[in-house]
Amino acid sequence: xxxxxxxxxxxxxxxxxxxxxxxxxxxxxxxxxxxxxxxxxxxxxxxxxxxxxxxxxxxxxxxxxxxxxxxxxxxxxxxxxxxxxxxxxxxxxxxxxxxxxxxxxxxxxxxxxxxxxxxxxxxxxxxxxxxxxxxxxxxxxxxxxxxxxxxxxxxxxxxxxxxxxxxxxxxxxxxxxxxxxxxxxxxxxxxxxxxxxxxxxxxxxxxxxxxxxxxxxxxxxxxxxxxxxxxxxxxxxxxxxxxxxxxxxxxxxxxxxxxxx
Amino acid sequence: xxxxxxxxxxxxxxxxxxxxxxxxxxxxxxxxxxxxxxxxxxxxxxxxxxxxxxxxxxxxxxxxxxxxxxxxxxxxxxxxxxxxxxxxxxxxxxxxxxxxxxxxxxxxxxxxxxxxxxxxxxxxxxxxxxxxxxxxxxxxxxxxxxxxxxxxxxxxxxxxxxxxxxxxxxxxxxxxxxxxxxxxxxxxxxxxxxxxxxxxxxxxxxxxxxxxxxxxxxxxxxxxxxxxxxxxxxxxxxxxxxxxxxxxxxxxxxxxxxxxx
DNA sequence: GGATAAACTGCCAGTTACTGGCATAATACC
DNA sequence: GGTATTATGCCAGTAACTGGCAGTTTATCC
Numbered sequence: 022x023x024x025x026x027x028x029x030x031x032x033x034x035x036x037x038x039x040x041x042x043x044x045x046x047x048x049x050x051x052x053x054x055x056x057x058x059x060x061x062x063x064x065x066x067x068x069x070x071x072x073x074x075x076x077x078x079x080x081x082x083x084x085x086x087x088x089x090x091x092x093x094x095x096x097x098x099x100x101x102x103x104x105x106x107x108x109x110x111x112x113x114x115x116x117x118x119x120x121x122x123x124x125x126x127x128x129x130x131x132x133x134x135x136x137x138x139x140x141x142x143x144x145x146x147x148x149x150x151x152x153x154x155x156x157x158x159x160x161x162x163x164x165x166x167x168x169x170x171x172x173x174x175x176x177x178x179x180x181x182x183x184x185x186x187x188x189x190x191x192x193x194x195x196x197x198x199x200x201x202x203x204x205x206x207x208x209x210x211x212x213x214x215x216x217x218x219x220x221x222x223x224x225x226x227x228x229x230x231x232x233x234x235x236x237x238x239x240x241x242x243x244x245x246x247x248x249x250x251x252x253x254x255x256x257x258x259x260x261x262x263x264x265x266x267x268x269x270x271x272x273x274x275x276x277x278x279x280x281x282x
Numbered sequence: 283x284x285x286x287x288x289x290x291x292x293x294x295x296x297x298x299x300x301x302x303x304x305x306x307x308x309x310x311x312x313x314x315x316x317x318x319x320x321x322x323x324x325x326x327x328x329x330x331x332x333x334x335x336x337x338x339x340x341x342x343x344x345x346x347x348x349x350x351x352x353x354x355x356x357x358x359x360x361x362x363x364x365x366x367x368x369x370x371x372x373x374x375x376x377x378x379x380x381x382x383x384x385x386x387x388x389x390x391x392x393x394x395x396x397x398x399x400x401x402x403x404x405x406x407x408x409x410x411x412x413x414x415x416x417x418x419x420x421x422x423x424x425x426x427x428x429x430x431x432x433x434x435x436x437x438x439x440x441x442x443x444x445x446x447x448x449x450x451x452x453x454x455x456x457x458x459x460x461x462x463x464x465x466x467x468x469x470x471x472x473x474x475x476x477x478x479x480x481x482x483x484x485x486x487x488x489x490x491x492x493x494x495x496x497x498x499x500x501x502x503x504x505x506x507x508x509x510x511x512x513x514x515x516x517x518x519x520x521x522x523x524x525x526x527x528x529x530x531x532x533x534x535x536x537x538x539x540x541x542x543x
Numbered sequence: 544g545g546a547t548a549a550a551c552t553g554c555c556a557g558t559t560a561c562t563g564g565c566a567t568a569a570t571a572c573c
Numbered sequence: 574g575g576t577a578t579t580a581t582g583c584c585a586g587t588a589a590c591t592g593g594c595a596g597t598t599t600a601t602c603c
Contacts, residue, residue, distance in 0.1 A: 058570090058571080060569085060570055060571075060579080060580080063569095063570090063580095064580080088558090088559065088560090089559075089560065089561090090559085098581080098582090099581065099582045099583075100560090100561085100582095100583095101561095101562085101581075101582065101583075101584095102580080102581055102582075104560095104561065104562080105580075105581085108561095109560080109561085110559095110560070110561095134520075134521055135520075135521060136520050136521075136522075137518060137520040138520055139517065175441065175444070176437060176438065176440070176441030177437065177441075179437070179440035179441045179443070179444040180436065180437030180440045180441065182440070183436070183440040197521060202485075202488065205481070205508070205509065205512040205515075205516065206512060206515055206516035207516075208481050208484075209477060209478075209481060209509070209512060209513060209516035210516055212473070212474070212477030212480065212481065213473070213474065213477065213516070213517070216470060216473030216474065216477065217470075219473065220466070220469050220470060220473065223469075224463075227463065247466070248466065248470070251466040251467060251470060252470060252517055253517050254466075254467055255466065255467035255468075255470035255471055255474070256400065256474070256513060256514050256517070257398060259395075259397055259398040259399055260395055260396060260397075260458060261397075321550080321551080321598085321599055321600075324551095324599090325551085349587090349588065349589090350588075350589065350590090351588085359552080359553090360552065360553045360554070361553090361554095361589090361590085362552075362553060362554075362555095362591090363551080363552055363553070365589095365590070365591080366551080366552085369590095370589085370590085371588095371589070371590095544603100545602105545603090546601100546602085546603085547600105547601080547602080547603100548599105548600085548601075548602090549598105549599085549600075549601090550597105550598085550599075550600085551596105551597080551598070551599085552595105552596080552597070552598085553594105553595090553596080553597095554593105554594090554595085554596100555592105555593090555594095556591105556592095556593095557590105557591085557592090558589105558590085558591080558592105559588100559589085559590085559591105560587105560588090560589085560590100561586105561587085561588090561589105562585105562586085562587080563584105563585095563586090564583105564584090564585095565582105565583090565584090566581105566582090566583085566584105567580105567581080567582075567583095568579105568580085568581070568582090569578100569579085569580070569581085570577105570578080570579075570580085571576100571577085571578070571579090572575100572576085572577080572578090573574100573575090573576085573577100
């Protein structure tokens with residue numbers, strides 16, 4: 022067992038249990054969902070109601086302050102049932118992000134590689150976002166805002182991001198036929214792809230914070246794409262190559278760094 | 283309050299409490315510690331005993347399986363006291379990494395920037411590692427091995443790494459006199475520095491896994507340095523630029539990716 | 544050296560996330 | 574309409590963590 026990449030069983034609901042491994046949030050169905058067995062539709066409804074209610078309550082009352090009992094009382098399911106849908110309080114809070122990660126992973130999975138890898142990964146992200154429902158962007162923005170002010174969710178977010186990255190690298194290994202342990206660049210590509218996603222998303226949040234979130238989807242894609250494209254230029258960053266005049270002089274204490282050993 | 287960067291109060295022991303924010307593991311004293319007030323030395327001893335014992339017990343009996351009561355019984359302190367030294371079970375397990383992060387951050391803090399930033403960050407890492415005690419490399423290797431097989435610790439690790447990155451970027455902003463929101467490259471530099479650290483460390487662990495961990499310190503520095511230097515080459519990765527002949531043919535299911543929208 | 548102040552420690556009782564087991568109820572299948 | 578499947582609820586339990594207070598140890602001041 023090389024690692025513990027997220028499982029991703031069929032979809033939603035009662036399934037595996039493990040304590041804190043990668044979440045398995047999925048929800049791949051959007052339009053096809055009317056053609057589902059009645060029971061499945063009910064489960065899906067519960068699952069969404071849990072995520073939506075949780076997000077709303079956490080935003081209003083705070084993540085730590087809002088107890089799981091509060092949530093399940095509101096949704097009117099038992100605690101035990103909650104844990105058959107989500108494996109932790111963090112997971113239900115970050116459900117929207119879980120959907121994105123799943124979509125991204127499955128875009129990369131269907132990818133056939135020719136040409137430079139990094140732009141391909143950028144396009145996969147765009148396709149993934151476009152594949153999500155119209156309501157998604159709003160939920161995701163709210164989710165990330167909540168996470169920004171909640172330490173436990175920031176940690177959880179970092180964890181799922183790392184998991185996703187591991188999955189991407191693994192898939193790229195297969196597709197390119199190389200072992201990431203032999204070619205340094207492969208794993209670094211994974212790092213940089215996720216770095217771009219993180220950074221682009223941060224800019225997106227800031228942009229949408231002021232103007233209302235009209236069409237978040239396209240803005241998000243633009244920002245993340247911009248981050249991807251900025252990578253080569255970032256490598257050579259030095260004081261001399263800065264655009265804007267930097268304020269010289271006071272370096273905040275600490276003289277030039279003396280050698281340690 | 284822009285974010286919740288780790289506090290890093292003086293050193294060790296009973297102090298702040300918050301639930302899950304950035305850890306504050308420090309232990310900056312090594313040789314000077316004999317010249318400490320008696321009480322401080324005692325605290326330091328307890329703190330180290332907790333970390334060492336925890337690491338040993340977790341490695342032998344598993345992180346989840348070993349309970350906090352087991353630990354405090356062995357060390358012979360009360361549970362309440364434990365939480366005055368470490369703010370979570372995860373933190374005590376990853377204490378060695380906490381020390382590294384603190385050392386890295388303080389190296390960067392004393393940095394005066396001239397020339398390309400990335401090589402400077404690479405050297406800071408080297409200096410930080412060299413500044414840690416001789417025992418440290420062994421503890422760190424054990425810590426990371428434990429984390430590799432423990433989901434909760436992988437998540438925690440991802441969290442602290444993100445926190446460190448945020449701190450680095452913040453410090454670079456100050457030193458360069460730019461706002462990372464205005465210059466994309468600044469934050470991406472942070473992403474890539476941490477990416478190199480992560481990746482280099484991974485290689486180090488693999489290298490030291492086979493041959494015993496003779497002098498881990500220098501090997502670690504070498505591997506991380508190598509990862510830093512490989513960054514520019516990684517950006518252009520494409521099937522054509524791969525060194526080794528890639529196995530063609532079977533792309534594991536999934537035909538060429540059809541456009542989604 | 545002894546008294547006062549400060550800091551560290553232990554105990555207790557409580558909250559909350561999370562889990563296994565089993566009985567019950569709802570749905571699918573025939 | 575009867576039966577197998579599967580989701581749900583309840584119960585009791587564990588383990589991480591926290592606040593409060595009392596007791597003890599160390600620093601400080603005289």
